[in-house]
Amino acid sequence: MAPLRTRPTRTRRDRCPGVLRPWPAADGGLVRVRLVGGRISSTSLVALSGVAEEYGDGDLHLTARANLQLRALPLDSGSLSTTVVAAIENTGLLPSRPHDLARNVLVSPLTGIAGGRADLRLVAASLDAALLADPGLGDLPGRFLFALDDGRGDLLTREQDLGLVALDGRSAQLRIGAAFGPVVSLDDSSQALASLAREFLAARGTGAGAPWHVAELATPLGRQVAPDPRLPEPGPPLGFGSHPGAEHVAVPEGVLTPALVTELAGSETELVITPWRGVVVPT
Structure with missing residues (x-):
């Protein structure tokens, strides 16, 4: 289990811009x-x-x-x-409009085109649909980031809040802040991530001092486990x-x-x- 980073003292909401918040x-x-x-x-x-x-x-x-x-x-x-x-x-x-700031989803750019262990295009689209279907998830901070690595390792070292790394064409290990979560099927992964995002919102509270990131929570989020031995080595940028x-x-x-x-x-x-x-x- 990865240790929590030192929690900064937030005194305001993030100011990450959107269309409705220039x-x-x-x-x-x-x-x-x-x-x-x-x-x-x-x-x-x-x-x-x-x-x-x-x-x-x-x-x-x-x-x-x-x-x-x-x-x-x-x-x-x-x-x-x-x-x-x-x-x-x-x-x-x-x-x-309510999700203007919330749809921060990085994906391995070549997924579904060449290489990688899995095509994550449908997973990304399903995650986006899950975000859009839940009005509450529009409250995610503008700096909150999902990162989906298709198993080539190009996003493995990227700082993110929630995400996954494909282990093969059918399964992936979840990322929870700097830690790893359970291994899930790719078919279930988008809902698992959306559920963790809801848990984050419930844990962070409201107000100017609420955390922006998973790593800033006072207690660990979700069930964190050891890295799966099938994880890839970190890969270089494309x-x-x-x-x-x-x-x-x-x-x-x-x-x-x-x-x-x-x-x-x-x-x-x-x-x-x-x-x-x-x-x-x-x-």
């Missing part, structure tokens, strides 16, 4: 659009780029959690206008360049310009934003 940066409103597993259709990418061109600085900005940010948006009393919010919603990338079935395209300074969006979107119907500020283009 950050007032020097150049205007900054919003984060969450992509489950970094996956985005070329249609939605082009549409979101259009929003950035019409209302913001013209570019999309990649994050270390495989999300997209828009900058320099106009704010009115600290909020986006209803017009801008509607434009973002029309891209299909804000499926639930390198840029050609891979079986895909190209990992580096995005200079993490900025998707309209020209680069047009180039990438013209090649495939679905792309994958990676946590290393790149884009996976299936080939």
